[in-house]
Amino acid sequence: MTALQQSPDLIERRAAAIDESGWGRRFHFFQPRNACWWVYLLLVVLGARELYRLAAPTAEVFEAANLAALGSAGVFCLLFLLFLHHVDRYERTPASLAVVGFLGGGIGATWAMALPGNAALMDLYTKTFGQAWASDWKAGLTAPLVEETAKGVVFVLLLGLASGVIRTVYDGLIVGAFIGLGFQVLEDMLYGQNSAYQHFGVDQVGSVLQTFVLRSATGIASHGMYTAIFAAGIIYLVGTSAQPRRVGRGLMLIVGAMVVHGAWDSMPALADGNGFGVAALMLGITVASILILLTALRWGLTVSAVGCTTCWPLRSRTARSPSSS
Template sequence: MSITTESATPESRELLERREAAIEESGWGSRFRLFQPRNLCLWVLVLLLLMGARQLYGIAAPLAGVFADADLAAVASSGVFLLVFVLFLHHADRYERTPALLAVTAFVGGGIGATWAMALPGNAALMDLYAKLFGQAWASDWKAGLTAPFVEESAKGAVFLLLLGLAPFVIRTVYDGLIVGAYVGLGFQVLEDMLYGQNAAYANFGVDQVGAVLQTFFIRSLSGIASHAMYTAIFAAGIIYLVGTRAQPRRVGRGLLLMVSAMVVHGLWDSMLALANDNGFVVSLLMLGITVASFVVLLVALRWGAHRERGWLHDVLAPEVANGTLTDLELAALAGARSRRRKDRKAAIKHRGDGVSRRREKHLLAAGLDLAHDLSESHGNESPEVAHSRAEIQRLRTR
């Protein structure tokens, strides 16, 4: 059963107005259109992709025949990592689904545009400069840690800014920046892992190509959790704070803090061997410490970003409590304070209806999120999808 504006009481009408305002402010349900011929951001992105593809082809094509096994192993292993990480991002994209076309564009832009068109030549130029200014020995120790954070995060940040220009109605919040930035960083990471795997095969002169690639993949996958996807998620969230959007007022201090934190963590990771003076035990401690620090920064960014998202989710679903689709406890479990989420979820499951199993109640909460997505896409109006989500909730609640 739904509430219409005409049949609503004053209290219900206020809930509907708050739902409409939340959807409008958040941009939830907005669609992403890539082809915008009058938008300069599109053509800059296309130029970066063409430059990156040309660079990639120039490196990979001449040796493709000789190192075909290494190339196939790199694609297969990186594909496994990509699939696992995409599933994680889909699960983390809790409040509003990122349009698939935007996620793919972010991945390709980070993988080809940022990696090959900007980062690769930028890293080479700056590393050569370090060697000339401070000598080969010093550059060998510190060039990675003092190059990659500035060049690579700037390159990925540039791609994110182009996407922000293409999707200002979709990318509005810090949480949007975290998710879309993670897709940009994931593209960068997967293409970089493939490059490292191929380089390992080249270094072995083509002997045991698959083994060399898989060994590199295994090592980089262990460190892949706290790597480019995380760095860029944090950096992009900082960009949202720095430039501001319709839904997120500018917070320059927070923005700079997140962006600098991403670069510092990235720099420390790439400087581990130099900082540890090649001591394996110290390297392990640094790896653990930097990984923990990365997660702490990410959790802070998530905490900052999720606050507004939970408020909007509450306003979108509040009328569903008034019409009996959801209960107050279920609304609290879905959109309550982060500090109480676990308790609210347990309370909703504990006080479930007669004949409803714990498993069904968990599915019912997931269906509540689906209902919020469908309401956002219909801008709060009735639609077949909204009706289906309500019916699914009713089905789960029925013995």
Template sequence: MSTAQTAASPETLVERRREVLELTGWGLPFRLRQPHNLCFWVYIVFFVLGAVHLIEYFSGGASVVGTGLGAGATATALYGLVFLAILRRGDHYERQPRNLVLTAFLWGAVPATFLFALTVNTALLDIYPKLFGQAFGVDWGAALTAPFTEETSKAAGFVLLLGLAPRLIRTPYDGVFIGAFIGLGFQLFEDVLYDYNSAIAGFADNQVGAALGTFALRAGSGIFSHTLYSALFCCGLIYAIGTPIQPRRLGLGIGLIVLAMLTHGTWDAIAAIGGTAAIGLFGVLLFSVFALIMLFVMMHKTVGQEREFLRAILQPEVANGTLTQAELDAVCAPRKQRKRFIRAGKGHRTHHHTKHVLRATLDLAHEIAMAGGTDSPGVLHERAEIARVRLAPRAGSPMTAASAG
């Protein structure tokens, strides 16, 4: 932070906070129901049609392989909770509204999977063998189909969400997380679909084993699946389209989109590329690791912007005495610097109290954002919580009469 910002008057800092809240939309709620917004009706129509396709797909054999379907769905749901926890933990600075995240997830789970991808994939996978032969269709059909049909079907939902929440989705960082939730919905429901197909293929013989075996294979490669592809693709869309916060960078945006599709395609063609040669399989895995690294690079590249927004929201709290400058610097710092700040004190209890202060500081920022920069009851509560934790007795520090009282 510059010296000018540090020396700014409290009134200037509060005004800067309001500007950042207006620019970023932090703290704004999300409503899916927007009758005057065409995006709402498009979303609803496609979701209903997708739900009809989902019911039709599973209704034929659910009564026969219901046990296998249930086992596969349960395993996939538990697996999905792990992914969900990781993604929500990664959304450290601006917490996207839960209903926006749920809307993104449901698009990937229902319309993208069952209305668009399943329908178009089935048609295209029948065409390739007729045009180029059965062997070509088996080896390359999925790789020449899924990256186009599935990535665009997921991206269509992201574009709808841009129309439904234009003030909430403005940075590449937002694109990464909303895209990841769309991809997670697609990934989990596609896994259930494959579990179901495996149970059906065995004519209900050992249906639980067949479903769980398929789940295990797909879960093992889950880190290189739709969550990764969509996070890259939607981050690229933000760069390609541009927003009031992110200037348009068409080249970078197209590059990320192409990288997502290539990663998807090479993974689907892993058998044709690798065959029995270990070098081919290793090459596909290496390319997928490269894509994952690029995703982390883009997150690291854009998270600095999120930290500066957080700093602007919290800087007036230093001026009014709620926070120290060191605490503000720590909560807006990268993870390693935060850890160093926490460990600077002596004793486990001191570390615990410092960590609690930083967590309460982050909660304070979110309360300020939801209150639009005003002193709401939630803001006052979090300020009091920070003061309470700071005054609590710590290891190595004898309790004074005042603190005891």
């Protein structure tokens, strides 16, 4: 007999840890009795309608730009998905949940909430503080508040739909990254199309690809990272059955995500237009973002490791014969 078979108490504790962590549970999207499901659908429908309203009138004229934006964003998306597949090693996020998060972040958060919210707040800044001040600071003081909140709303909805799956801080990091990835891909497509519009349709593919390369080269600190940190903060803030509430940590992560996002969007103003200053800020903000993410990972893995890493012997055993224990 193995040591594991001789320790029924250890088996029971590991089984309890697996159940608490939500490992192996499936995600079912169709939940008509759950209010979160209806709100999620409303956001996606409203976002899709706004996307169609803005894109349809110029779709034929800027067909080349749209195809180039779709292709370049698809390359970025594929690379990021490969990265997430590599780091999501403790308990795989269900593919259906990843898709729902991606669509919620890309369509619901971007077009139904962030786009109108950004425009409204930027107009308020301009009217209150003047055009010159708003030109320098409106992006950095708008995007973190509106966009992180919009993506956070999507994460809270998914937390309501997948409470049995999203249990740990690590779960929040991964699901939040999928939401942020959706937002990033749709935003990159929008920026690429705007670049083609600004050049009046001349060299549409070149304009889009130039924007894509620039945003990709400087996009280590991007929406995927911001939202991963923000979502981990939400897990700490509200608590789950596997993660007791840690309000201080939650607020630190949420504020940290918003600060690095705001600093990134305010780099030209912070550097006063100095190219070397912008480069230094870019490096510093990227390093700060990575350090915050690593801190969240370190905190999160302390729970995930208990619920997952120590359970591999039991997993292999129960996978062969669930009733053997």
